[in-house]
Amino acid sequence: MSLAKPVMRGLLGKRLRFHLPIAFALSFVAAIGFKYGVTEPRKQAYADFYKQYDAVKEFTAMKEAGVFESVRPSGE
Template sequence: MSLQKPLMRGLLAKKLKFHLPIAFALSIVVAAAFKYGVTEPRKQAYADFYKQYDAIKEFTAMKEAGIFESCRPSGE
């Protein structure tokens, strides 16, 4: 009794028929999870921050603290 030879002809095509749809489905699921789990909350956090952000107020606070070398505080 001898062992049957492995079938090598068409092996790649046979395996791809099984693995390729699984790979596509998993990649779509991961992309959707990343979009709704990471990017959407990040965009919302930026939107919430800039709703109440006052650039002029921040600039004057940094100017008063002496951070900028090109402009002097108002008191001088």
């Protein structure tokens, strides 16, 4: 008793018809998951930070701490 020969003709096309929609669906789900799991919370965190951020106050604190070499603290 011998084994039947495998059908090789059209094998790639048959497998692509099965796997290609699955690959597109999974990549779409991954993109949506990344958008709502990573980018949206990051954008919200930036928005929350800049709602209460005072650039002048931050600059003054760094100036007083001596971070900048070209700016003298106001006490001198």
